[in-house]
Amino acid sequence: MAEARATEGDKRERILQAAIRVFAKKGFYATKVSEIAKAASVADGTIYLYFQNKEAILVSVFDDRMKALLALLERISSSQRTSEEKVQRIMELQLGLLEEERDLAEVVTVNLRQSSTFLKQYAAPLFRRYLELMADVVAAGQRDGSFRKDLNPRVVARSLFGGLDGIALTWALGAEPPEEPSPVLLRKAASQFSALFLAGLRAGAELGAEAK
Amino acid sequence: MAEARATEGDKRERILQAAIRVFAKKGFYATKVSEIAKAASVADGTIYLYFQNKEAILVSVFDDRMKALLALLERISSSQRTSEEKVQRIMELQLGLLEEERDLAEVVTVNLRQSSTFLKQYAAPLFRRYLELMADVVAAGQRDGSFRKDLNPRVVARSLFGGLDGIALTWALGAEPPEEPSPVLLRKAASQFSALFLAGLRAGAELGAEAK
């Protein structure tokens, strides 16, 4: 058969997908390897053919996905758009990721904090890189005169990231488990955040501010 | 002796303090009850005289501290200050908490996400209340004309919380483990965030914004 053989070379991928799902639902420590196995329709032992151990699964999730995300960010950063448009794009990228792959996003952000030293050591650099790319876009906007110049681009990037993350967090937390969070609400929140953030960032906003 | 008897009625308190410290350093799941006991200079079994089990310790941390934090927020909210000043205060409160009790803050925010269902169920309401109080302040500012009226106060509150949280996160993550994060950097970041956020929020900012 052409596809009943879901067993192709995608077994590793199946395991990763399953892991994302389960980690998101129960958290890293609370999920049993056997649960991931069940979710992936694979035997417990099979997992160890593809991953060193439980933690390695988590690391792979970061690695595979974060790198893809970073690539997208780089694309945006080096595109031909306006600085302001780029920032918009970044917002859409981060929130869009959430909407489509909420589980993944949850795993990535939650575990970035959870941090079992090793993991922290591993994830932090990727995260920093993400922030740096954001900061670059902001800095470019300051150079071309779109954005006020009295703010440190890195701080702006952190605020941007954090704000988006906060919206996402409360969005995910907001709906009681039975019901799914509504994408509509997320979009609405996103557009308001965008209005708030860009208004604060736009050149000219420094008037009257205690920018120190 | 007057104080060698650290064994007073504060044993429970000692355990909580120790737990905050250890949870922050290693995360809830990775810390052994025996480690908390050691950190509190107490026998393993003693912990069970004061807490049902390991999870109950975490819940107590939330309960005791979050309630205190909420009380402070309420005080600010009902104070006589300008809306803008209130927002400033809130920022200071949240970041100040971080600076003074970084461990506690880490435990609270990290575990809010970590969430083992029960915990999520328990913590989420407190967190929502925190956001609601913030939103009230914003709404009041809109009513008195200090803030632009085209943004949903709850969304603004989330952005505010998230932005602060993001700054704190990267601040804590930024310094390599050996060195302590510098309070100076945090303050600087905070003042910039404040400038950015308030500029975006101020009445009049809606000009030219795609606030939809």
Add this chain to the structure above:
DNA sequence: TCGCCGAATGAATCGCGATTCAGTCACCCC
């Protein structure tokens, strides 16, 4: 001084799951 009581101790227990590994199975080459 003596016996009692509750608080505190920490060594032993016990269950839970991550990991292992002895087989099984499907497929392919000779």
Add this chain to the structure above:
DNA sequence: GGGGTGACTGAATCGCGATTCATTCGGCGA
């Protein structure tokens, strides 16, 4: 068709800690 190969399986192992509980300890009233 027969045997070899390697992916896959899942039951058994094994270590780790949360929790328990028999025992100790310190103070206090008689």
